[in-house]
Amino acid sequence: MSSALQQTATDADPKAALKIERKALRARQSEEPLGSGIKAEGLSVVYRNGNVALSDATFSIPTGTICALVGINGSGKSTLFKAIMGLVPVARGTVSILGQAAGRALARNIVAYVPQNEEVDWNFPVLVEDVVMMGRYGHMGFLRRASAIDKQKVDQALERVNMNEYRHRQIGELSGGQKKRVFLARALAQEGQVILLDEPFTGVDVTTEDAIIDLLKSLRDEGRVLLVSTHNLGSVPQFCDQVVLVNRKVLDSGPTETVFTQQNLAEAFGGTLRFHVLDSNELHDDDDQRQVTVITDDERPFVLYGDDDIENSQEPAKRV
Ligand SMILES: Nc1ncnc2c1ncn2[C@@H]1O[C@H](COP(=O)(O)OP(=O)(O)OP(=O)(O)O)[C@@H](O)[C@H]1O
Numbered sequence: 661m662s663s664a665l666q667q668t669a670t671d672a673d674p675k676a677a678l679k680i681e682r683k684a685l686r687a688r689q690s691e692e693p694l695g696s697g698i699k700a701e702g703l704s705v706v707y708r709n710g711n712v713a714l715s716d717a718t719f720s721i722p723t724g725t726i727c728a729l730v731g732i733n734g735s736g737k738s739t740l741f742k743a744i745m746g747l748v749p750v751a752r753g754t755v756s757i758l759g760q761a762a763g764r765a766l767a768r769n770i771v772a773y774v775p776q777n778e779e780v781d782w783n784f785p786v787l788v789e790d791v792v793m794m795g796r797y798g799h800m801g802f803l804r805r806a807s808a809i810d811k812q813k814v815d816q817a818l819e820r821v822n823m824n825e826y827r828h829r830q831i832g833e834l835s836g837g838q839k840k841r842v843f844l845a846r847a848l849a850q851e852g853q854v855i856l857l858d859e860p861f862t863g864v865d866v867t868t869e870d871a872i873i874d875l876l877k878s879l880r881d882e883g884r885v886l887l888v889s890t891h892n893l894g895s896v897p898q899f900c901d902q903v904v905l906v907n908r909k910v911l912d913s914g915p916t917e918t919v920f921t922q923q924n925l926a927e928a929f930g931g932t933l934r935f936h937v938l939d940s941n942e943l944h945d946d947d948d949q950r951q952v953t954v955i956t957d958d959e960r961p962f963v964l965y966g967d968d969d970i971e972n973s974q975e976p977a978k979r980v
Pocket residue numbers: 707708709711712713731732733734735736737738739740
């Protein structure tokens with residue numbers, strides 16, 4: 661199909677557009693050696709109190725991918741991020757990043773981490789632009805004197821997340837969504853090739869969420885790897901190419917189409933998910949037997965039309 665025809669077809673049918681986008685991505689990914697982005701093998705983390713937060717976790721995420729990390733509260737998502745960042749000791753197993761040991765990748769400053777809001781001391785008196793400049797520290801010398809390039813990268817990062825006008829504010833004075841954008845700007849200024857985002861949509865309004873998703877997609881298209889933990893199940897098929905489902909271990913991982921299924925979600929969330937089903941009798945007067953299933957972890961729900969999974973669901977996922 662010519663690109664003009666393809667454009668017309670996809671304008672009319674967003675589901676077709678998403679499929680074409682995914683197909684192009686698959687083609688790009690098939691050229692990458694598997695695990696060239698983030699690769700975990702047999703990763704286990706045991707906290708000092710004996711709590712096994714993660715056991716024998718194995719998965720691979722290619723470069724140029726947005727991967728969702730999905731699981732219930734306490735399933736080990738933050739622990740996985742911290743293990744990748746070297747912030748908690750790993751009991752067993754290995755992590756490699758862009759084909760090298762995680763420690764080496766961290767030393768090369770190619771991994772950026774956007775923590776959960778609760779992990780940050782917002783009372784610490786620091787200006788927005790100084791937080792973003794922290795992303796440049798790994799590029800500076802011992803005295804941490806910012807060069808013209810460092811300042812330019814900070815300016816560009818603040819522009820890209822639309823936070824330039826807040827640059828002289830104290831970070832603690834910002835809203836939840838604005839704080840998230842500042843930490844994203846810090847990751848951009850760092851020029852990390854691998855970006856870990858721990859619940860970037862918590863406390864964020866829908867407009868900001870959409871802006872963050874667009875930014876993540878553009879970072880993906882630049883070839884970066886993004887691992888994003890989220891409870892917004894409805895957003896996952898909209899912007900994530902892959903999913904890692906966790907509950908103290910990896911339950912499943914791989915392409916969103918095959919992993920983010922009703923059955924897998926039920927397994928990952930046990931009895932904690934809310935399932936609402938409107939069957940065909942409540943929806944239609946005709947013979948159409950399809951039902952609407954709403955699956956929610958109390959943030960944006962995942963909505964399925966018919967009893968099939970993503971391939972046949974309404975995409976992008978509907979907000980209800
Ligand atoms: N410092 C710690 N010491 C001991 N146990 C911990 C520590 N931090 C987390 N845990 C435990 O490890 C398990 C995994 O916690 P983790 O914070 O990784 O979960 P999570 O999936 O990020 O949860 P949430 O969705 O609530 O953010 C939980 O049982 C938690 O209580």
